[in-house]
Structure formats: C-alpha cells, structure tokens
Amino acid sequence: MTLKTSRRGFLKSAAAAGAVLMVGLRPDGALAAGSETAQLNPFVKINDQGRVVAIIKHFEKGQGPATGLSTLIAEEIGVTMDQIDYEFAPSNAELYANLFFGGFQGTGGSTAMANSFMQYRQAGAAARTVILEAAAQAWGVEAGSLDIVDGMVTGGGQSAPLGDFVAAAAQLEAPAEPVLKTPEQWRLIGNPQVRRLDSEIKGNGTAMYAMDVHLPNQMVVMLARPEQSGGLVASFDDSEAKSIKGFIRAATLPNNAAVAVYAENTWAAMQSRDALSVEWDLSAAETRDSTQIKDEILAAxxxxxxxxxxxxxxxxxxxxxxxxxxxxxxxxxAHAPMEPLTCTIEANEDGGVTLHDGAQMPTGPHMALAQILQLPMDKVRINTMLAGGSFGRRATPNADYQVEAALAFAITDRTRPVKLVWSREDDVRGGMxxxxxxxxxxxxxxxxxxxxxxxxxxxxxxxxxxxxxxxxxxxxxxxxxxxxxxxxxxxxxxxxxxxxxxxxxxxxxxxxxxxxxxxxxxxxxxxxxxxxxxxxxxxxxxxxxxxxxxxxxxxxxxxxxxxxxxxxxxxxxxxxxxxxxxxxxxxxxxxxxxxxxxxxxxxxxxxxxxxxxxxxxxxxxxxxxxxxxxxxxxxxxxxxxxxxxxxxxxxxxxxxxxxxxxxxxxxxxxxxxxxxxxxxxxxxxxxxxxxxxxxxxxxxxxxxxxxxxxxxxxxxxxxx
CATH class of the missing domain: 3.30.365.10 (Aldehyde oxidase/xanthine dehydrogenase, molybdopterin binding domain)
Structure with a gap:
C-alpha cells in the first residue's frame, strides 16, 4: 500500500496546505511557539503533558478505525493505548482524502485501514523523530541513542516524559524519510490484547451520536415524503397541525420532494407531520409491484x-x-441501522454554518451545503459525530439527508438551528x-x-x-x-x-x-x-x-x-x-x-x-x-x-x-x-x-x- 507522493512531499505539503485550517500552524506545518498543544502533522497532536491525539480521517460507525488508526500512531511514537486519544478530522479533502477515492474524503468499501496504514504510520514516525531530535538537542546527545517507550524519552543515561519536548519539537522540520518500526519491534500492531478506545464511552452512555445533538433554541424538522419513489408535492394543508402544541410551521422544500414540518421537539414534529394533509403529484412515481420487478429481472x-x-x-x-x-x-x-438518519445545521458567528452529522462522506455534504446555502467552502464546517451503524446508508452519492436538512434550513431565517430527524419508518419505507x-x-x-x-x-x-x-x-x-x-x-x-x-x-x-x-x-x-x-x-x-x-x-x-x-x-x-x-x-x-x-x-x-x-x-x-x-x-x-x-x-x-x-x-x-x-x-x-x-x-x-x-x-x- 503506497502513497502517491513521497513521504517528504506528503508530510510537508499536506501540513502547509492545511495551515490556514489548523490554528497555530506555521506555513511549514509546525506549530507556532507558545501553544500548549502541538499539531506536529495533520494526523498527530501532542500536548505538553505528553497526551497524544490521533486525528482520524475515517468516521466511526462501529467498525473500529478510531482504534485502528490510533494504534498505528501510538505504535510509531512509542506510547501506550492508555496515552492516546482520538478526534475526528475536519472536512478537508486536501488533507484527509481517502487515498482510494481520489480527491474525496470519505469512509466506505472497507478501505479505512487499507488506505491509511502507511499514511498513519509515517505520521507517527515523523512525530517520534522530531521529539527525539528535540530531546537530543536538550541533552546534548545523538538522537539515534534515544527512544520513546511508554511515553518516556530514554537514553544517554537520562529519562523524561515526551511532553517535555513537544514545544521544541514543534519548531523542527519533519524528516524527509521517517524511519518506520519493523514488525519485530511492534508491541501494539497485531496485539490481541489491545481493546477499543470507544468501548467505555459507549458502555457508560457518554458517547455522542448525531441523534444526541440538542442545541439551544433548535427546531426539529421531520419531512412528509411521498409513499412512492418519484412523487412530488402538489399541495398541502396544515390546518390540523397548527393545533398541536410545539408546531411551528410547515413548508414545501424548494425541490418539491417533501413537506418540512418544523416543531419545538421531536414528538411535536411527528404529531404535526401526521396531521398534515398532502396532495401528491405521482405522474412520474413508481407504480410497480415487487412481482413485476422480479418478473422483469428474471425475464432479462x-x-x-x-x-x-x-x-x-x-x-x-x-x-x-x-x-x-x-x-x-x-x-x-434495507440497511436499517440502529440509529436512524439525522443531522443538525446551525449558523456560526462568522456567517458560516456547522453541520453536526455522522458524516460518512464529508466532501459530498460539504459541497452541497456550500451550494444550497450560497456559502464559500471555508464557511461550511462539519463536526463529525459517532454513528450508530450505517451499512452503506450514510454514504449516499447525492448526500440525500444532508441536502434535505440544508433545504429545510435555507427556507428559514437561519437564526435557529435545524435538526432533521428520520424515524425508523422513514428509513425502511422511504430510504435507499x-x-x-x-x-x-x-x-x-x-x-x-x-x-x-x-x-x-x-x-x-x-x-x-x-x-x-x-x-x-x-x-x-x-x-x-x-x-x-x-x-x-x-x-x-x-x-x-x-x-x-x-x-x-x-x-x-x-x-x-x-x-x-x-x-x-x-x-x-x-x-x-x-x-x-x-x-x-x-x-x-x-x-x-x-x-x-x-x-x-x-x-x-x-x-x-x-x-x-x-x-x-x-x-x-x-x-x-x-x-x-x-x-x-x-x-x-x-x-x-x-x-x-x-x-x-x-x-x-x-x-x-x-x-x-x-x-x-x-x-x-x-x-x-x-x-x-x-x-x-x-x-x-x-x-x-x-x-x-x-x-x-x-x-x-x-x-x-x-x-x-x-x-x-x-x-x-x-x-x-x-x-x-x-x-x-x-x-x-x-x-x-x-x-x-x-x-x-x-x-x-x-x-x-x-x-x-x-x-x-x-x-x-x-x-x-
């Protein structure tokens, strides 16, 4: 598994390209002096206490990349799994593209480990190299005589936590060819005793999924969609919905694909949607039975x-x-993941927006929101959350549910966050x-x-x-x-x-x-x-x-x-x-x-x-x-x-x-x-x-x- 660029090219150009998005980074990719946390390259952050954070470019829907990719960085730096945390990468295809998807950032096709194995090992090795060089300079010894074991820099008769050298390491240029550990040196890769990093938060209920987002003053939106694929809204009557406590308004989405019902909470949105009377244009809708579809396939x-x-x-x-x-x-x-589809859009103080989403393919919704809301790409941010399953459903080529949320947000005054919620029935009956x-x-x-x-x-x-x-x-x-x-x-x-x-x-x-x-x-x-x-x-x-x-x-x-x-x-x-x-x-x-x-x-x-x-x-x-x-x-x-x-x-x-x-x-x-x-x-x-x-x-x-x-x-x- 190889990269399309050299190690030097990747480590230098990637960090430089993302400098404007990484607070405190110098143009060469190192962190500017005075920061408490050093982002040594796009995939590794370390604070002055020696706590390592792996930046995970693949979202977590239960399949384990948060643990797997963190393992690679921990192995190459020389820390234990108890000394590393993770956070999901921002939407930035220039830095975090799936190497098998071209210039597209996304998770799918069982590619997370396959396309990131060398990339994350190189990132960890580069971070280890600059830390050891900083320690060597401080101690007046050769960097080759030092090592990092369980988060401690050792050698030359001395020992100190790696956090002591993070600030100095941030000023050093990443090596052209970081030396990777050999399989004989691996302590974590392949170790059956390494356990998942997200087990505790999922076990104690503190894990945050997209469905858990509840922003101040948010509106919950549910959509009335046609029962037949291809149907469009002809008209609707919301007079009965207006009597339901918590109902705010109803409006046809600009693409005529659904009626959006806005309410103060999810229950009110459900009840209000059920109270709608909608006339559908089914002139282009699917009308076949399953037996006809089967007969056509078998005839073919x-x-x-x-x-x-x-x-x-x-x-x-x-x-x-x-x-x-x-x-x-x-x-x-149907895919039927345990967590039905949902995402939330809120306005930012700088005139942009943030999408809170279990974002399997961030590039798609990023581009869609920029177009629908008429914003430059750098004004759209995506906060990737944990997802309660997907099985492919959250990786839609047309960013279907994120587009629905963007359209529902676009036709408001944009002062209140909008949370789109799909029910289980929505997913099973009207999904993909x-x-x-x-x-x-x-x-x-x-x-x-x-x-x-x-x-x-x-x-x-x-x-x-x-x-x-x-x-x-x-x-x-x-x-x-x-x-x-x-x-x-x-x-x-x-x-x-x-x-x-x-x-x-x-x-x-x-x-x-x-x-x-x-x-x-x-x-x-x-x-x-x-x-x-x-x-x-x-x-x-x-x-x-x-x-x-x-x-x-x-x-x-x-x-x-x-x-x-x-x-x-x-x-x-x-x-x-x-x-x-x-x-x-x-x-x-x-x-x-x-x-x-x-x-x-x-x-x-x-x-x-x-x-x-x-x-x-x-x-x-x-x-x-x-x-x-x-x-x-x-x-x-x-x-x-x-x-x-x-x-x-x-x-x-x-x-x-x-x-x-x-x-x-x-x-x-x-x-x-x-x-x-x-x-x-x-x-x-x-x-x-x-x-x-x-x-x-x-x-x-x-x-x-x-x-x-x-x-x-x-x-x-x-x-x-």
Missing part, C-alpha cells in the same frame, strides 16, 4: 445479455454429460435499498465430473451509474459492482462466460454491506456446492481443485482449509448438517462453515459458525473478530427473513416487526480464526458478510431444500 436473464463481461471462449456445453442449472433471485433490502438482482447459472460437466463450461447471467439495478463514482466503477457500460465476485473470481473455471443486463430501478439504490458481493458471493458459492455434489465430490475438495497457483487462489485456499479444519468439516454431530462457503471481497479472504440442526419444515437452528479470515496484517485482532462476527450476523440475519416488497410502488414494510433483524438466539456461536500475514492490511468491515448466507444455504441444501429464492422463508425454510 433469458434474453441476450446487454453487456458481455468476460472475453473467454464459450465452453462446449453441448458436450456435457450433465448440466447443472439454477436461477437465483435476491430482493431489495440494496438493489434487486437475479442470477442464472448453467454449468456443464464431463462424464468424469470436470467442469467444461460455466455460463453466468446477471440482471439487476445498477448502483453506480448516474453517480459521482460512475467514472471509477463503470467501464464499457458495465457497472463493476453488479458483477464483482463473479467476473473476478479466483476460481479457475473452464469456458467461463459472464453477461450482464441492467434493469429499471424500482427505488433509489445504494451500496449495502459488501455491495455486489452480497448476491454474487451467494450465487457463486451455492452453485459451487451444487456442481460439486453433481460431480460426486466433497465441496471442500472440489473448491480446492479449482484454485490454481495465483496469489489470490493460494490465500483463498488457505482460509478454506483453515475453516474446514477448525469447523471439523465432515464430522458434524448426529442430527446436524454443515455447509461451507469462501469468498474474496475488498482484498480479504473469508471462509465459513455453518453447522445447523433441525430441518426446514420444523425449524432450522444455526448452532455454530466457524470463520477463517486473511485480511493481511491484522492491526487489531479484537476488532477483526468483532467485524467478522457482525458481518456474519448481518448477512445471515437478512437472508433468513428479510426483503423489501412493493405494492403499487409503495413499500410494504415499515419497522422491525415486519423487517426483522437478527435476534440473539438465531446463532448459537461464532468462532473466528485469523491467518497471520505480512501482506498489507485489507478490508474487514464487509468481507464477513458474503460467505455467511451461502454457507447457511449449503447446510440447508444437505437437508433437501435448495434455497434460490430469497429470503429463505420464501423457499419454505422455517427457523427455530
């Missing part, structure tokens, strides 16, 4: 593909001794969804059970087309997120052909935890099991036989073997069934064995999930295990029972009673094993999700039910 699988994704020669399907064929359907899915997809897979086998041809058709609703990410993710008309996990599979498959057809979107679509891998991983791994059984071979052995000598294939084989070993593959207790799946996503490799009891008619119980993961260097093993557990629960929880359905374009589900999340009793145990690696860190927030559902499906298939029409309850599977 039968015709010629719109795009030829692979360029390989077609295999000799007509020479196959047997053909294994299956069609899979994946419905719309994992798009619906269909897969039709046809595999020809020789008489000896060898694959001769693999024909794979995919049809569904593009996520990336029409967004700011189109240039990066769409090539030759092919949205890569629609086919990832199939077109780039590490399996060696003779006669492998993939085709894609885009279908009309039923709603607003959005990436969902693991994006395209959420359906491609299922189709590939469920099909591998079906083909293995048709060939009369063990599913693990069959997979290994189709993994070659490439680096990816070897890593995929390693996790597959480890999961099989730790999951006691092939030796399930009496009355139990096992299923296995393995998948690469976001640079990481995860294999899972699901062990179940019961049967689809009387109720399936998931007894255990055994996972093996290769995510490169596991900076925080405790966080890695937590993310795998969360990914397993998220993937399995949704595939068991969940779907978003439409009737006449109206979403049928509204809250957790009819869009049911995973319950604590649904999975008996999850066991995670991490493969030691010297490879650069790769993603971990999402890779646990793709193999979880097909591993469960493959276990159920052993009881006689092949699940291809999701969710599983739609194929007659009951759960205990």
């Amino acid at each position: 699988l039968e015709g010629d593909a719109e795009y030829n994704v692979t360029k390989t020669e077609a295999g000799p399907m007509d020479q196959a001794a047997q053909v294994v064929e299956k069609t899979f359907y994946f419905p719309l899915l 969804y994992r798009p619906a997809f269909g897969h039709k897979v046809k595999v020809g086998l020789s008489a000896e059970g060898e694959i001769l041809a693999w024909e794979h058709r995919i049809a569904g609703q593009s996520i990336m087309k029409g967004t700011a990410f189109e240039s990066m993710m769409v090539h030759d008309g092919i949205d890569h997120s629609s086919v990832e996990g199939v077109s780039d599979t590490p399996y060696t498959l003779p006669g492998f052909r993939v085709g894609l057809t885009d279908t009309q979107k039923a709603t607003s679509t959005l990436w969902w935890r693991s994006v395209g891998h959420t359906h491609t991983g299922y189709a590939m791994e469920a099909m591998m099991d079906l083909v293995a059984k048709a060939a009369g071979r063990d599913p693990v052995e069959f997979r290994l036989a189709h993994l070659g000598d490439s680096a990816d294939a070897k890593r995929k084989a390693a996790v597959l073997k480890l999961a099989a070993e730790k999951g006691n593959w092939g030796n399930a207790p009496a009355g139990r069934s096992q299923g296995i799946a393995v998948h690469k996503s976001f640079g990481s490799f995860v294999a899972e064995v699901v062990e179940i009891s019961g049967n689809p008619d009387d109720g399936v119980q998931i007894e255990k999930v055994t996972c093996a993961v290769d995510c490169g260097i596991a900076v925080n093993p405790d966080v890695v295990k937590a993310q795998i557990e969360g990914g397993v629960g998220y993937g399995i929880g949704h595939v068991m029972r969940d779907e978003i359905t439409l009737t006449g374009g109206v979403v049928d589900q509204s809250n957790f009673p009819d869009y049911e999340p995973l319950r604590i009793g649904d999975i008996g145990a999850i066991e995670t094993h991490i493969i030691p690696s010297a490879e650069a860190p790769s993603g971990i927030g999402e890779p646990g999700t793709p193999p979880s559902a097909p591993a469960l499906a493959n276990a159920i298939a052993n009881t006689g039910v092949i699940v291809a029409n999701l969710p599983m309850i739609n194929d007659g599977v009951e759960f205990a």
Whole structure:
C-alpha cells in the first residue's frame, strides 16, 4: 500500500496546505511557539503533558478505525493505548482524502485501514523523530541513542516524559524519510490484547451520536415524503397541525420532494407531520409491484445479455454429460441501522454554518451545503459525530439527508438551528435499498465430473451509474459492482462466460454491506456446492481443485482449509448438517462453515459458525473478530427473513416487526480464526458478510431444500 507522493512531499505539503485550517500552524506545518498543544502533522497532536491525539480521517460507525488508526500512531511514537486519544478530522479533502477515492474524503468499501496504514504510520514516525531530535538537542546527545517507550524519552543515561519536548519539537522540520518500526519491534500492531478506545464511552452512555445533538433554541424538522419513489408535492394543508402544541410551521422544500414540518421537539414534529394533509403529484412515481420487478429481472436473464463481461471462449456445453442449472433471485433490502438518519445545521458567528452529522462522506455534504446555502467552502464546517451503524446508508452519492436538512434550513431565517430527524419508518419505507438482482447459472460437466463450461447471467439495478463514482466503477457500460465476485473470481473455471443486463430501478439504490458481493458471493458459492455434489465430490475438495497457483487462489485456499479444519468439516454431530462457503471481497479472504440442526419444515437452528479470515496484517485482532462476527450476523440475519416488497410502488414494510433483524438466539456461536500475514492490511468491515448466507444455504441444501429464492422463508425454510 503506497502513497502517491513521497513521504517528504506528503508530510510537508499536506501540513502547509492545511495551515490556514489548523490554528497555530506555521506555513511549514509546525506549530507556532507558545501553544500548549502541538499539531506536529495533520494526523498527530501532542500536548505538553505528553497526551497524544490521533486525528482520524475515517468516521466511526462501529467498525473500529478510531482504534485502528490510533494504534498505528501510538505504535510509531512509542506510547501506550492508555496515552492516546482520538478526534475526528475536519472536512478537508486536501488533507484527509481517502487515498482510494481520489480527491474525496470519505469512509466506505472497507478501505479505512487499507488506505491509511502507511499514511498513519509515517505520521507517527515523523512525530517520534522530531521529539527525539528535540530531546537530543536538550541533552546534548545523538538522537539515534534515544527512544520513546511508554511515553518516556530514554537514553544517554537520562529519562523524561515526551511532553517535555513537544514545544521544541514543534519548531523542527519533519524528516524527509521517517524511519518506520519493523514488525519485530511492534508491541501494539497485531496485539490481541489491545481493546477499543470507544468501548467505555459507549458502555457508560457518554458517547455522542448525531441523534444526541440538542442545541439551544433548535427546531426539529421531520419531512412528509411521498409513499412512492418519484412523487412530488402538489399541495398541502396544515390546518390540523397548527393545533398541536410545539408546531411551528410547515413548508414545501424548494425541490418539491417533501413537506418540512418544523416543531419545538421531536414528538411535536411527528404529531404535526401526521396531521398534515398532502396532495401528491405521482405522474412520474413508481407504480410497480415487487412481482413485476422480479418478473422483469428474471425475464432479462433469458434474453441476450446487454453487456458481455468476460472475453473467454464459450465452453462446449453441448458436450456435457450433465448440466447443472439454477436461477437465483435476491430482493431489495434495507440497511436499517440502529440509529436512524439525522443531522443538525446551525449558523456560526462568522456567517458560516456547522453541520453536526455522522458524516460518512464529508466532501459530498460539504459541497452541497456550500451550494444550497450560497456559502464559500471555508464557511461550511462539519463536526463529525459517532454513528450508530450505517451499512452503506450514510454514504449516499447525492448526500440525500444532508441536502434535505440544508433545504429545510435555507427556507428559514437561519437564526435557529435545524435538526432533521428520520424515524425508523422513514428509513425502511422511504430510504435507499440494496438493489434487486437475479442470477442464472448453467454449468456443464464431463462424464468424469470436470467442469467444461460455466455460463453466468446477471440482471439487476445498477448502483453506480448516474453517480459521482460512475467514472471509477463503470467501464464499457458495465457497472463493476453488479458483477464483482463473479467476473473476478479466483476460481479457475473452464469456458467461463459472464453477461450482464441492467434493469429499471424500482427505488433509489445504494451500496449495502459488501455491495455486489452480497448476491454474487451467494450465487457463486451455492452453485459451487451444487456442481460439486453433481460431480460426486466433497465441496471442500472440489473448491480446492479449482484454485490454481495465483496469489489470490493460494490465500483463498488457505482460509478454506483453515475453516474446514477448525469447523471439523465432515464430522458434524448426529442430527446436524454443515455447509461451507469462501469468498474474496475488498482484498480479504473469508471462509465459513455453518453447522445447523433441525430441518426446514420444523425449524432450522444455526448452532455454530466457524470463520477463517486473511485480511493481511491484522492491526487489531479484537476488532477483526468483532467485524467478522457482525458481518456474519448481518448477512445471515437478512437472508433468513428479510426483503423489501412493493405494492403499487409503495413499500410494504415499515419497522422491525415486519423487517426483522437478527435476534440473539438465531446463532448459537461464532468462532473466528485469523491467518497471520505480512501482506498489507485489507478490508474487514464487509468481507464477513458474503460467505455467511451461502454457507447457511449449503447446510440447508444437505437437508433437501435448495434455497434460490430469497429470503429463505420464501423457499419454505422455517427457523427455530
């Protein structure tokens, strides 16, 4: 993982570019004399007591970057995890861009550690170097004879807290090539005893989320939106709302997409919104039922593909001794994070505004607020808060809910803060969804059970087309997120052909935890099991036989073997069934064995999930295990029972009673094993999700039910 600039170029130019935004910084990036806290570079601040603060450019929605990136800085400086704090970076793409997103500041695609690993280590190493140089000058010794251990500068027969040298260090130029610690010197990176920095505040209730913002004199805004995607406001009557205590006013947003109801508190806003009478213009709205959408996707699988994704020669399907064929359907899915969407805008004394938000993609709302409120970019500030989950929902390309808040704020006199609040029902019924997809897979086998041809058709609703990410993710008309996990599979498959057809979107679509891998991983791994059984071979052995000598294939084989070993593959207790799946996503490799009891008619119980993961260097093993557990629960929880359905374009589900999340009793145990690696860190927030559902499906298939029409309850599977 490398930077696009040299270390010198990064450390000097980045600090200089942000000097105007960092109070007390000299143009060369060092802190001016007289400050109590020195910001030695864009990612490291240290006060005169030796307390280190890591500036975290990736927001925290539960996936752990606040701990992971702080670990890198603490390791390189030489402090303990008890001696470092963190704060979220301001919105400044010049300094804090995601290196995988070009000039865009944001968190997503499981890239936080992957794109920041070297960047944060270099920042910590540069801070250590200037502190040691300052100490060397003070003591009259060589800097090379000194070290920092647990926050103490030691060497030359002397010892002192590093805070004693912060002011002098702030006057020194960052080194051209800061020397990084070697893996043999690591005390924190890879240490399973390192625990999360945010556990205490989340446990004692002091953690501040966007929903917790309550500013003096604020107004709460809730929006009345059309039930059908694409509807617009024609007119409204708020006469009944005016009688509700706390109601302030109602107004149509400038884009006619909703009616904003302003009130003194959230309850009054809810009650006032319910009292509105709104006439909707539905001339351009979605009117299809889910059955029509499904029929259109399945029909698209039968015709010629719109795009030829692979360029390989077609295999000799007509020479196959047997053909294994299956069609899979994946419905719309909601993200349903625990904290519904919310953000607050307030005016600043300098004529600008501050957005308080669990900002997953700060650059988007920053630009949107500047445009809507007609402010220069430097007059818009974003205070990034903790977020209670996201799973992709807070990373909208069009900054949807922040735009709503900005429009609602713009049509006031801007003297009172405006807090936009979405209810759970707003999110489930009127949000953005994992798009619906269909897969039709046809595999020809020789008489000896060898694959001769693999024909794979995919049809569904593009996520990336029409967004700011189109240039990066769409090539030759092919949205890569629609086919990832199939077109780039590490399996060696003779006669492998993939085709894609885009279908009309039923709603607003959005990436969902693991994006395209959420359906491609299922189709590939469920099909591998079906083909293995048709060939009369063990599913693990069959997979290994189709993994070659490439680096990816070897890593995929390693996790597959480890999961099989730790999951006691092939030796399930009496009355139990096992299923296995393995998948690469976001640079990481995860294999899972699901062990179940019961049967689809009387109720399936998931007894255990055994996972093996290769995510490169596991900076925080405790966080890695937590993310795998969360990914397993998220993937399995949704595939068991969940779907978003439409009737006449109206979403049928509204809250957790009819869009049911995973319950604590649904999975008996999850066991995670991490493969030691010297490879650069790769993603971990999402890779646990793709193999979880097909591993469960493959276990159920052993009881006689092949699940291809999701969710599983739609194929007659009951759960205990």
